[in-house]
Amino acid sequence: GAVVSQHPSWVICKSGTSVKIECRSLDFQATTMFWYRQFPKQSLMLMATSNEGSKATYEQGVEKDKFLINHASLTLSTLTVTSAHPEDSSFYICSARGGGKSNQPQHFGDGTRLSIL
């Protein structure tokens, strides 16, 4: 149980294009979803937290207009990197948490490797 599917797993695109990454909870309802960014050999950096039906809460330093997050249903959240540039190249991971209690663990997707040429 507690499977999170993230798609695509790898995307390469030209500078200036927008890229959408999907995160789905397959067998549970995700009250809260999280988006992280991870650079090679570094830890996960939280970008934003989203609750179903609400606007996402972004961490300090994360551009809201660059990284658009939508959490329209209890099983789907999307991250859109708008007008992507090479510096946006990174590994992006989503996670989902069910229920209303913060002691519930986050279940992670397999990540998306984004390469901007």
Add this chain to the structure above:
Amino acid sequence: AQTVTQSQPEMSVQEAETVTLSCTYDTSESDYYLFWYKQPPSRQMILVIRQEAYKQQNATENRFSVNFQKAAKSFSLKISDSQLGDAAMYFCARGGSRLTFGEGTQLTVNP
């Protein structure tokens, strides 16, 4: 800032031996949760074990156990009978409304 510190960037262990990964954290909250996640080369984040701060008993999951010292704000992970498949990056994390991760410890298991 409420931080999580893993002081061992790299660790190695012989297959079948035991290894302990260290983690300390800082928090002003009285109710919080602690996790260890494993990230193998595939980069998938896998929950290894979790501990609720109000529980004094140390959590155990098969070969994995923790030594939770609340007063010292310490949360170490012990892996017994290490296997080749245990090789990965291990992240300690403190949770509440959000997770704060440590910098990770790269574990190598030698055959």
